[in-house]
Amino acid sequence: MPPLIHEALLIGFKEAAKAGLVWLVFYSYLVVNDRKNFVKPFYMGLLVSFLIVFMSQFLPSDIVTKENAGNIISMSFALFLIMSGAALFHVSGTNMLSISASGYGSTLPEETQVPSLKPAAWGIIVLLFTVIFFAPDGMGSLLQLRELSYIKGRGSMSYISALIGVAVVAAVLFTVVGLYKPYKIGGFFDVPQLLLFLAMVKLFGSGAKEFAELSLLPSVQRGFMKFAHDFVHQVFLFLMVPDHPLLKATFWNFIGIFFGPDFASLVSLIILLLFPFMFLYHSLRETLPEPETRSVAEGRKIKAFILSGRRKRALPVACFIVLILIAWFSRSEETIMQMYLPKPIPVVADRGVVMIPVRDPTMNVMDGSLHKFSVSYEGRQYRLILIKKWDNTLAAALDACEMCPPEGYGLRDDHVVCIYCGTPIPVNTLGLPGGCNPIPLAFTIEGGFVKIEIHDIVKKWGFIKPLQGKESMH
Amino acid sequence: MSFIILKNIVKEYGPAHALRGVSMEIQKGQWVNIMGPSGSGKSTLLNIIGGLDTPTSGEVFVEGIKINALSEDDLACFRREKTGFVFQQSHLVPYLDAVENVMLAQYFHSMADEEEAVGALTRVGLEHRLKHRPSQLSGGEQQRICIARALTNDPVLLLADEPTGNLDRENTKMILELLKKLHSEEHFTIILVTHDPFVSQWGERVLMMEDGSIKSDAPINP
Numbered sequence: 226m227p228p229l230i231h232e233a234l235l236i237g238f239k240e241a242a243k244a245g246l247v248w249l250v251f252y253s254y255l256v257v258n259d260r261k262n263f264v265k266p267f268y269m270g271l272l273v274s275f276l277i278v279f280m281s282q283f284l285p286s287d288i289v290t291k292e293n294a295g296n297i298i299s300m301s302f303a304l305f306l307i308m309s310g311a312a313l314f315h316v317s318g319t320n321m322l323s324i325s326a327s328g329y330g331s332t333l334p335e336e337t338q339v340p341s342l343k344p345a346a347w348g349i350i351v352l353l354f355t356v357i358f359f360a361p362d363g364m365g366s367l368l369q370l371r372e373l374s375y376i377k378g379r380g381s382m383s384y385i386s387a388l389i390g391v392a393v394v395a396a397v398l399f400t401v402v403g404l405y406k407p408y409k410i411g412g413f414f415d416v417p418q419l420l421l422f423l424a425m426v427k428l429f430g431s432g433a434k435e436f437a438e439l440s441l442l443p444s445v446q447r448g449f450m451k452f453a454h455d456f457v458h459q460v461f462l463f464l465m466v467p468d469h470p471l472l473k474a475t476f477w478n479f480i481g482i483f484f485g486p487d488f489a490s491l492v493s494l495i496i497l498l499l500f501p502f503m504f505l506y507h508s509l510r511e512t513l514p515e516p517e518t519r520s521v522a523e524g525r526k527i528k529a530f531i532l533s534g535r536r537k538r539a540l541p542v543a544c545f546i547v548l549i550l551i552a553w554f555s556r557s558e559e560t561i562m563q564m565y566l567p568k569p570i571p572v573v574a575d576r577g578v579v580m581i582p583v584r585d586p587t588m589n590v591m592d593g594s595l596h597k598f599s600v601s602y603e604g605r606q607y608r609l610i611l612i613k614k615w616d617n618t619l620a621a622a623l624d625a626c627e628m629c630p631p632e633g634y635g636l637r638d639d640h641v642v643c644i645y646c647g648t649p650i651p652v653n654t655l656g657l658p659g660g661c662n663p664i665p666l667a668f669t670i671e672g673g674f675v676k677i678e679i680h681d682i683v684k685k686w687g688f689i690k691p692l693q694g695k696e697s698m699h
Numbered sequence: 700m701s702f703i704i705l706k707n708i709v710k711e712y713g714p715a716h717a718l719r720g721v722s723m724e725i726q727k728g729q730w731v732n733i734m735g736p737s738g739s740g741k742s743t744l745l746n747i748i749g750g751l752d753t754p755t756s757g758e759v760f761v762e763g764i765k766i767n768a769l770s771e772d773d774l775a776c777f778r779r780e781k782t783g784f785v786f787q788q789s790h791l792v793p794y795l796d797a798v799e800n801v802m803l804a805q806y807f808h809s810m811a812d813e814e815e816a817v818g819a820l821t822r823v824g825l826e827h828r829l830k831h832r833p834s835q836l837s838g839g840e841q842q843r844i845c846i847a848r849a850l851t852n853d854p855v856l857l858l859a860d861e862p863t864g865n866l867d868r869e870n871t872k873m874i875l876e877l878l879k880k881l882h883s884e885e886h887f888t889i890i891l892v893t894h895d896p897f898v899s900q901w902g903e904r905v906l907m908m909e910d911g912s913i914k915s916d917a918p919i920n921p
């Protein structure tokens with residue numbers, strides 16, 4: 226038997242672990258709350274997800290791309306996160322589906338019970354959410370497996386490896402559950418906590434782009450960072466008069482601290498932690514309902530019951546916060562380490578056109594790396610960058626954006642990074658104008674050369690706001 | 700069905716018999732006094748009814764629940780939610796003040812509620828002694844805290860073992876009047892053990908015990 230492909234093994238492992246964990250928590254929740262009738266819609270959801278993943282194989286390959294899968298996964302993460310917050314506001318901290326107080330025959334007051342939907346409606350919701358949760362991840366993983374089998378050229382071995390990974394996890398799970406029956410953990414979850422849990426599983430286990438990116442965290446981190454940065458940037462641009470005498474380079478360098486990578490990263494972390502903290506606040510601080518009971522002591526007992534339930538359900542949320550913090554900081558240190566900073570290669574403008582060979586013995590602009598060039602024209606120096614995007618097309622842009630001093634870009638992972646302010650910009654968004662994106666250039670590829678009009682370069686370099694103080698270099 | 704039913708309760712300590720087959724019934728809301736010489740088994744009987752002790756044989760029903768068959772957890776739950784105890788010695792926590800002592804009982808029941816604890820102390824006439832510690836209070840005041848503490852969790856059964864044993868006549872009367880007032884307001888059942896013939900005249904019924912069995916059982920005519 227040929228050796229296993231361990232990247233594929235890992236994919237199978239990861240997907241099965243995710244599914245197993247979700248099953249365990251959800252099933253335990255249903256057991257604890259005596260709602261086993263929702264097990265069936267959950268399993269049906271798994272089946273439907275499986276079918277969707279299988280069918281996705283027959284869709285055109287320009288629709289089923291890793292990029293699209295990644296986007297859908299990110300969207301479903303956001304959906305679960307937002308839904309959890311919405312559910313939290315809906316239930317006000319008591320058990321959504323059923324509730325029963327322990328002890329001698331006291332029943333809970335009406336307002337602490339949330340009957341709302343019919344079981345059938347809940348069943349459909351469970352099915353739908355199961356599909357939304359599992360189908361995108363499954364599609365992403367299958368794409369990875371397919372790619373692996375191309376790369377490794379070993380046919381179905383990647384699928385077999387993945388299946389072995391799944392089998393290992395399943396065996397461990399069944400053994401553990403069979404031996405210990407850990408259904409008590411269901412008591413730590415209510416519907417909002419379950420949704421938050423799903424979002425967290427996505428966050429920590431749903432990277433679809435590369436094997437290196439096992440979790441969604443880096444994309445979320447970069448996405449948030451860009452958002453936070455652009456937001457701060459735009460606010461500054463909006464508030465400040467462009468030619469204000471104060472706005473010299475030193476001033477911007479000072480302001481830069483606030484939207485440099487550290488600050489932006491912190492802001493993004495805060496945005497991400499907002500939901501878990503909202504849960505904690507809700508669990509620990511929100512006022513209790515005033516139950517109508519025969520005696521004050523009984524009312525106190527019901528309040529204590531609700532309170533202890535809330536505290537219990539705050540526990541997983543506190544764990545999420547710790548996990549996010551650990552993951553975030555271990556991640557950001559890693560990413561801030563290596564940035565690729567190529568030296569600009571001088572090129573000339575010949576009859577108004579800059580010509581750069583697509584491929585020569587020393588370089589290949591289509592190799593996926595960042596390529597930087599400098600042109601001098603009429604006594605001034607301009608820089609531009611070329612890089613291949615994920616869809617195998619080339620992007621050409623100035624080595625500057627409209628916002629920052631033109632210090633240019635470096636490359637880190639699959640993002641170009643503004644050297645001045647540290648904003649990461651996904652490579653596949655290059656060529657789009659605006660914000661902190663490098664200003665795109667029009668180009669053609671003819672006869673093995675990338676051709677760019679020098680007038681386009683000069684004109685667009687003029688867009689760079691002079692307010693930042695640093696003039697383009699001479 | 701009667702609120703409390705005892706069926707042939709026997710309690711043995713080794714060869715010694717504390718109770719030799721006690722059977723009786725108590726109606727809901729009744730105030731029953733138990734009298735008898737020292738060592739006749741009064742405290743033992745009270746503790747068995749309140750779930751503090753288990754009989755060697757026989758059955759105890761309270762509100763239809765057979766409490767001698769309950770698990771340790773359920774028995775604790777029964778004591779917490781159904782009973783209140785007052786003893787001769789006040790058993791108050793010396794370094795907590797009056798309100799805190801009451802709140803402690805609430806905490807073990809469910810959760811502490813200061814406002815409610817103040818209310819409970821006000822009902823026993825201690826609103827001016829809320830922040831005093833037991834050592835700063837008279838015996839009668841301490842016993843009133845104990846009553847507030849015993850009643851704060853709204854028990855259906857108040858069990859009192861010589862609650863006035865340490866008090867002079869004046870304070871004894873005050874405590875009994877307080878109990879009478881609360882009993883008429885809240886209709887819990889009282890079982891009160893006493894040596895004192897004066898005390899035994901309060902309430903509705905007197906049981907006389909001797910050597911581990913009930914010798915007489917008579918209503919009190921007001």
Ligand SMILES: Nc1ncnc2c1ncn2[C@@H]1O[C@H](COP(=O)(O)OP(=O)(O)OP(=O)(O)O)[C@@H](O)[C@H]1O
Nearest residue numbers: 712715716717735736737738739740741742743744
């Ligand atoms: N834990 C024990 N171990 C051994 N014997 C005990 C125990 N508790 C009580 N007894 C015995 O059981 C008998 C009844 O005791 P109990 O405390 O019920 O009497 P009592 O009527 O409350 O007396 P008193 O009026 O003095 O409080 C006594 O003979 C006593 O010695």
Ligand SMILES: [Mg+2]
Nearest residue numbers: 741742743860
């Ligand atoms: Mg005694």
